[in-house]
Amino acid sequence: MSTATADPNGPWPGSPFPLGATWDGDGVNFTLWSPHAVGVDLCLFDDAGNERRLMLGESTYHVWHGYVPDIGPGQRYGFRVHGPWNPLAGHRFNPAKLLMDPYARAYSGQVVDDPSLYGHVGDASRGWPDGRDSAPNTLRSVVLARTIGLSHTRPRVPWEDTVIYELHVRGFTARHPDVPENLRGTYSGLAHPAVIEHLMKLGITSVELLPVHHMVSEPFISERGMTNYWGYNTLGYFAPDSRFSSRGDTGGQVEEFRDMVAALHAAGIEVILDVVYNHTAEGGADGPTLSFRGIDNRGYYRVDPSDASRYVDYTGCGNTLDARQPAVLQMLMDSLRYWALDMGVDGFRFDLASALARSMHDVDQLSAFMAVIHQDPVVNQLKLIAEPWDVGAGGYQVGNFPPLWTEWNGRYRDAVRDLWRGGTRGLGELGYRLSGSSDLYQDDGRRPFASINFITAHDGFTMRDLFTYNHKHNEANREDNRDGTDDNRSWNCGVEGETDDGAVLALRNRQIRNALATLVLSAGVPMITAGDEMRRTQGGNNNAYCQDNELSWVDWKLDPEAESLLGFTSRLLTLRGRAPVFRQRSFFVGAPADLDSPVSDLSWFRPDGGLMSPDDWNRYDARTLGMFLDGDQIRNRTLRGERIVDDSYLLWVHAADGDLEVRLPGPPWAQRYQVVFDTARPDLPDGSEVVEGGAARPLSAWSTVLLRAVR
Template sequence: MLRVEPGSPHPGGATWDGAGVNFALFSANATKVELCLFDSNGRRETDRIALPEYTHQVWHGYLPDVRPGQLYGYRVHGPYDPAAGHRFNPNKLLIDPYAKALHGDIRWHDACFGYRVGSPRADLQIDRRDSAFVVPKCVVVDTAATWGDDQPPKRKWADTVFYEAHVEGITARRTDLPERIRGTFAGLSDPRVIDHLVNLGVNALELMPVQAFFDDRYLVEKKLANYWGYNTVNYFSLAPRYLSPGAGIDEFKVMVRRLHDAGIEVILDVVYNHTAEGNELGPTLSFRGIDNASYYMLAEDKRFYFDTTGCGNTVNLRHPRVLQMVMDSLRYWVEECHVDGFRFDLASSMGREYDHFDPNAVFLDAVRQDPVLQRARMIAEPWDLGPNGYQLGNFPPGWAEWNGRYRDTMRSFWKGDDECLPAFASGVLGSADLFDHHGRKSWASVNFVTAHDGFTLADLWAYNEKHNEANQEDNRDGHDDNRSWNCGVEGPTDDPEILALRDRMRRNIMATLLVSQGTPMLLMGDEIGRTQNGNNNAYCQDNEMNWLAWSDIGERDQAFFEFVRGMIAIRQRHSILRTRKFLHGDRVDDNGTRDVVWFRPDGAEMDDASWGDGRAKVVGLLLNQPDEELLILVNAYHAPMDFVLPGSASGRWRVIVDTATGEIDPPDRTVEAAASVPLDGRSLLMLCGKCG
């Protein structure tokens, strides 16, 4: 018999204090909570202990004889009454919401579900089979770590370049790494991988979800997988698939330390808006069986869920204990694991008061006042699937936001669509119409042209239509509004003219991204031509469609890598491309020089009639600071256009970027001020007067 003492209601989860383990689990509506201990392989339940105390809706107990490494789970008793919002079922072994590690993976079986699968009463008929043999077990963890002198880079927002990456995808095909660490945190922390990021010039690695998730049953039955990982089941533990054999949280911490040593921040893509338990017909793995009515937002008919995520449920951040769990989780990753920030999936759901978004919602207010999270980067994906879900520009001060309008505008402009020029100009200057309020800075706009969701950069200029047949949904899934162009041939081609045009289009949009005010984000592999063969929703493809093909980098893609690296270097060299404040044509000296001026091809300033010309696709942008003067000329027409240059304080302009040729800092290429220069069709030319 194990000794059991009252213990403490806080902190949540299983906490090793050097002498024993305290267990604490919140459930407002349970009638009894049993702690189940398992043997070292998780197959046999060795002890079942009723937690002896219930304080402030927290069940708790202290076990002096338990040590780190112990496997455990919970069985929670209470009413099984879906119509009242309660789905307690003590036959189901449940994952501790505060578990710091999981042992094993889910094995899909009807016993995973709290109701009798196939019953004519659907979720109203309780299932009494024990699920312990098919669900993962929690692990008691000693969180102590030796960090040495690890220091976050603490880089200014204006100097940050994000790189969105997938832990497995970035190393799964690195044949120069030991096979056992490919696709893991250990592989990502290998110096050869970090060197690629450093050489490219990115300095903030945004990792797609790494918190514990599982492959959905319907995907497993199709022999597919949840590659992206946007169905979290636990907010404190890592997905076991990204750990090398026998490794634990220390492997993640070593990765963070090595990236910090290289000057690279670590940002986690997190999914606090919904969980892997889905709708009323989903499995009972954790929250649903612990206290369904507290953890989830329920519809007026409490049997069903108020779903703004499209994933079956919405986490109830209005409940103080649920909010506490999310805040504890965020602080855990910052304080214990030294991550530098978070990108919040479907963040509009987290700012909702049911049917409307509120920038002063409880979660957003809690983040704003939290002393730990004040030093972390907070980035919103500012939309969800609920009413008025698109909230771009409406998050509170201190937040940055993925700017989907920027992506769509830049794609349309370079594709040659009409009616794009004013939106193009706004995006290049940081989308002030969206973000210039409440003291927000230009870095609040996270600019991107590609992300995990959609075409890669290579596919953007190789496909007119999505090709998602491999997802086994008859090509119905994924976006139809891609704003892409195949440059004349759908998919792969050997035509040298089309390949050259595709390369130029890649350079055009990448150069635009890296000269725009705001915070740029690149997608993993875009710099070396990664393709998904036209699949724009490769969420279920855990295979070479998604993995970076390091051995297949040819001359064209190597040349593009050098171009991207050069563009990032130019961005970092010229502070005028990284201003914190928004540029509105204000004077910068006593001579009347303005910080930004837009020009027509004839050298005259843009006027209302010029901006109103829906067919206009060529424009010049002059950026001025006391010690810098940059001119950016863009031509989205297919034909060349002569452009009369404005005057320069130095009397001449030096070309530093030419997307028509791919040149960065070509030697001795200068043009006299006020001269007329030919601007190639579908190209961007960047020139420097006073170069700082």
């Protein structure tokens, strides 16, 4: 049991900047922003857990600060903040609660769900402060020496060449047989040569890591004996999560993360972080007091103007961080720059980005958050990806983020899922999605790579499950299968769940190949979910956020079907990397560059070989479409001032029962065609089948065929 002593010899005045704990070689300067506090205690802990309290007697610009000599890296600390207890006014100060420094670079220990963590007794809105000391059950912030700059160069992959691979640090290597057991599920595990070799052979240019900011599981998950596996419950925006550290939790996690980034960069692979700046781990008003709530509740969170005891919740997680506050906005920008400059990160995917862009209430693309991102000379050079929605009214903003931003294209996901489940949407929506979604991104000057194309992600069915289940099967989450979406847009190919039926299995494997082929060859940036290339399954669980076990982890023991799919996916990505027509920097014009030629840079064909008409796009019974990409008209690839002539391709998608003959367009499109792949015949070698232009070529039911034009 720890003891606390007050030190009458307070710290030196120190400086209000920079925020956090800064070691200068002789001592540490501590700062904490809290505009409504009346006093702040700095709490220093020794190795035995004994606490020494120092009052920070200086406050400048609402920043409480003090300098303590003769301490340095490794020092564990926290804060206790004094101020009014008045939930109805939005104030929840309670010095009995040890609070984590929002600017800490590392946290030590763990949060143990205990009544002492809660700042209130009775009703969260009208109760009274709880006087139990939370220190024995919460984290310690850790002083670190400053890490400065990178000793290597970034890959800087152009957007149009980017292939994103979304993965979970633990789940990706937890079962990898070639990674040493003590490194599995860690930053070092992800940096292991066997893992990097897989990414390189597959053709990945950028890994997008599920949240690695230090997080705390929600109490309702802990009560079930489970954890928040995905990690969308951030507590510290500057600290790598020690869950993934093989080097301890007193700073080793920081160096381990930096070493991981360096190893991936050396292989030419970028690192993108999924960041959760929209809410924190403290949850709603009845949640624990761990940091922000006790430091300055009204300063950090959006509270209801009519009842400040309640939070405005655009996230579905109980609270919304108030990015309208200058100091909060500064914290977010300081965090982004830290991960970019000190940790080497190449970009960010912003979870529920619409919540950050809300001004008074509505999503405002001219909000302060969007403005500072645009003008920041560090952040505006990085890859910026929005999840362009939140749970509030008007939060669905696909296509509405400004230049510099790319977006998870939810309309792409829905259109392609509908195609391969046999939905009745017609082909108009599909045409836009295959060709880069110009209807969403062209009008504001963005490029096709503004569309992050995806069919699956961490949230929802895996690719295998998308064609194995019609309904979610989330019983393992212990929520009576109520959690997770019911809008799966999936098709079980006739049997719900796993089966030994050979015909059903063959169709499912073909459907996975169809979906991956569509994804990789669409204009825009493809995002593949880790394990989809190896037929990973979650047993129909479409919300495995609390499953830190083999249900979520990637299985590296591959059966023949998984080996075949892995080879097919690698083949697709190799083709994409070699063929500029699939990596468009500009939107298609839909017209010939040469007025004497009828061939457009992009042409669409009916099964009878005729060009698509407006009426054809609106036919709801249409299930087959040909897309011709003319490599002769690529305008955005030059070498020494001369245009590079690329191969031209004809892609057929046939999403229907029954085989169908399609007529291939002849001259001037092509004299003949070489079949590059056929998802119904995955072992067919590239170029082994040649079809004359103008001739008929059969398409198997539910198949995708790519042909290379020969002129």
